[in-house]
Amino acid sequence: TKALAARIAPSRLPVLLLATTGPGKGLLAKAIHKASRRAQGPLVHLNCGALSPQLLESELFGYGPGAFTGAKRDGAEGKIHSAAGGTLFLDEVGAMPPRLQAMLLKVLEEGTYYRIGESTPRQADIRLISATCEALAAMIKAGTFREDLYYRINVISVELPPLRARTSDLLHFATDYLTYFSSQIGRKISGYSDKAVGLLKSYKWPGNLRELRIASERATILCTGDKI
Numbered sequence: 269t270k271a272l273a274a275r276i277a278p279s280r281l282p283v284l285l286l287a288t289t290g291p292g293k294g295l296l297a298k299a300i301h302k303a304s305r306r307a308q309g310p311l312v313h314l315n316c317g318a319l320s321p322q323l324l325e326s327e328l329f330g331y332g333p334g335a336f337t338g339a340k341r342d343g344a345e346g347k348i349h350s351a352a353g354g355t356l357f358l359d360e361v362g363a364m365p366p367r368l369q370a371m372l373l374k375v376l377e378e379g380t381y382y383r384i385g386e387s388t389p390r391q392a393d394i395r396l397i398s399a400t401c402e403a404l405a406a407m408i409k410a411g412t413f414r415e416d417l418y419y420r421i422n423v424i425s426v427e428l429p430p431l432r433a434r435t436s437d438l439l440h441f442a443t444d445y446l447t448y449f450s451s452q453i454g455r456k457i458s459g460y461s462d463k464a465v466g467l468l469k470s471y472k473w474p475g476n477l478r479e480l481r482i483a484s485e486r487a488t489i490l491c492t493g494d495k496i
Contacts, residue, residue, distance in 0.1 A: 277303035285399040287428035290476035293399040301355040309354025317360030335385030356394045362402035376420045431473040445484035
């Protein structure tokens with residue numbers, strides 16, 4: 269996965285990250301951005317599943333002065349503007365409503381967009397990385413995700429395996445978390461015992477990196493010796 273990500277990073281091609289929840293999609297998106305020719309530009313993250321359709325539209329595209337009740341007097345720039353010259357990372361892209369899917373497709377095909385309430389087109393200078401834990405092919409059959417948009421965002425797909433399948437870097441993450449949390453509480457904990465390492469590798473980690481981080485913090489706080 270990392271080798272594939274490194275090969276595609278220098279291009280401007282849209283990338284679709286496929287993974288369950290919590291295995292580090294944001295970390296991989298950040299790594300692709302930092303290895304790209306746009307590394308000096310911003311990396312802007314927007315979670316499509318965390319906002320209502322109306323708020324998602326204004327967050328993504330921005331809006332003009334007086335576009336709606338409660339709008340800022342001078343309007344507001346959206347994430348597409350904020351990501352100019354860099355990378356826009358859309359997490360949970362499968363949660364994007366159909367109307368916004370059509371608007372995003374226009375951005376990718378024509379390189380332009382409109383702020384809400386305006387009729388003057390703006391240029392979009394972004395590299396798009398999308399991520400999903402949903403089966404977009406099934407959503408296309410169900411009519412909830414546009415097939416044409418799917419082919420635009422899925423130029424290259426990268427599958428990020430769950431933590432339980434990543435015995436090569438699981439201990440690396442656990443050690444980094446231990447170092448960070450022990451420094452936060454002013455303790456010197458040298459690492460994990462052999463038994464603890466065995467448990468780390470045999471556990472299935474349904475919550476992926478998010479669960480490992482929480483478990484590492486809890487273990488660091490509860491540790492009474494120099495090792496977990």
